[in-house]
Amino acid sequence: MPAAGWLMETLAAFLQAPRGTDPLRALVLHLAASLRCDRVALGLRRRSRSEIEVLAVSDLVRPADAGELVRDLHAAMMEAAASACTLTHPSRRALPLHPGLAHVQLGRVLGACAVCSVPLALDGRVIGALTLQRDLGAPFRTEEILRLEQAAQFLAPMLRLHLAGRRRLALDALPDGPAWLRPLRPHLAIGALALLSALALLPVEREVVAPAQVRGLHERQLVAPRDGFIAVVHARPGVRIAEGQPLLDLDGEAVRQAQRAAEASLSQAETAVSEALARHDQAQLVVQMARVDEARARLEQAREDQERSRVLAPMDGLVVDGDLSRSVGAPVRRGEVLMTVAPAEGFRLVLWVDERDVARVRVGSSGMLRVAARPGQALALTVTRVTPVAVTREGRNGFEVEAALSGAAPGLRPGFEGVARIGAGRQLLLQALLGRLPDSLRIGWWTLLG
Structure with a gap:
């Protein structure tokens, strides 16, 4: 062919x-x-x-x-x-x-x-x-x-x-519908457009969504009372503690040596005082009495350091931070933070709100919280404070907002994390659907064209 x-x-x-x-x-x-x-x-x-x-x-x-x-x-x-x-x-x-x-x-x-x-x-x-x-x-x-x-x-x-x-x-396979409906199609299209416009202008609740963390109502940081080495750790984060319970022991060998040296110096100075009295040596008596006072001061300081070798719990509550179980033998300096404790009852919430939403959050605003450990339990909250200083998280600026729980929270513990939704007035449904797009366009327009 x-x-x-x-x-x-x-x-x-x-x-x-x-x-x-x-x-x-x-x-x-x-x-x-x-x-x-x-x-x-x-x-x-x-x-x-x-x-x-x-x-x-x-x-x-x-x-x-x-x-x-x-x-x-x-x-x-x-x-x-x-x-x-x-x-x-x-x-x-x-x-x-x-x-x-x-x-x-x-x-x-x-x-x-x-x-x-x-x-x-x-x-x-x-x-x-x-x-x-x-x-x-x-x-x-x-x-x-x-x-x-x-x-x-x-x-x-x-x-x-x-x-x-x-x-x-x-689309081509869709049926044309009954004959009586065909003349009404233009009117139905106009009606559908009007319905969508009405829905877009429908007011809805505005909410600010922010990550949240549960913290103790009053947290206390325990610091090292003196220079030394960690000897024994009695409590770890998450453990319930009672007031006066030992939490940490520092190595006391150096303190004991200082105490023995101070006791020996005191004994020598007291002997020298007795000899000066026996000789009626007034000048030597004054010198040895000064040495006795100095030795007694060193001995008193050594005894106080020995008492401060043990860190005690200042309240009933929980250890929320400071796991030193793997730091036994490590050196610490006076004033260094060792642990953080908080009461077992009474909590405050710390929310991180994006800088684009913080203007909508007011003191007294109410909201709801769900923590990851108990997602089925919704907890009511009230905003108590908006900090004026920005905090950077993952390369983004935001502000810490403190809130209080409005009711009982059984099973809640410091350290739990979740998501909070704070009421921020009302807005149009169209604004809710667009989200932050209009603000981003404004910033982009200002950046490019001024």
Whole structure:
């Protein structure tokens, strides 16, 4: 058959496919019959940058049922798309490139067969590929390859339109509805637009959402009473403590040595005083009495340091910070913070509010809190203080807001974290949907244009 006649029949097979049949499958069936191929496959890109998807195979009603074969066909099509030229196996001298591994692998699927892949290009971009297989004894001739390349030039824009039509198929398949409804469609559209506008202007509650942390109502930091080394740790964070309970012991060996030295100095000074009295040496008596006072002061200081070697709990409550169990033997300096304790009852909430929302938070505003440890329990809160100093968190500026619980909170403990929602008046539903977009646009406009 002349090349022009074969091309017209090929295009007609695609364009004049019977109603209810897939035009892509009709095309691959025609190519398989006219070129005496055992298999013809067609693949297309659904989007400009996506991979080629095998959409029709002449000997398969549903390509998805043959996963391994479809993967081999897909690989061969991607090779042809990457090279942007026709590839055959076995290779032909007239073609600029030799086939890749995917064509060699596909040639072994039917035992031994010839493979030809022709890319479908449109506006300089490959939108798909045709892959043909037949017996190795009848390799693809130059005349047949030229026909396929010519057909690919005409089929590419038609296939692109076909894919666009598939996307609109769902909308086109919608029923027109009863005849009496058709004249009312313009009025229904206007009514729907009016309803949406009314909903957009509907006032709703405005809420500020902020991460929150539960802290003790009054927290106390315990510091090292003197320089020394950690000897024994009696309590860790989360442990309940009673007033006067030992929490930490510092190493007392150095203090004991200082106490013994002070006692020895005092004894020597008192002996010297007795000798001066026996000799009636008034000048020496005055000197030794001064040494006695000095030794007694050192001894008193050593005894006080010995008493301060143990850190005691100042109240009933919980240890909320300061795990020193792995710091035994570590040196500490006087005034260094060791632990933080808080009462077991009575809490305050610390919220971190973004700087874009802090202007909407007022003292006395109410809200709700849910902690991660008890997500099913909602706790009422009231804002008590908005700190005036910004705090940076994760590269963003915000302000700490303190709040108090409005009721009992069984099971709550210092250190729990959650999310608080604070009431901030009312706003339009449209504003709630847009969120911070208008503010971001204003800042962007000011930054760019002033």
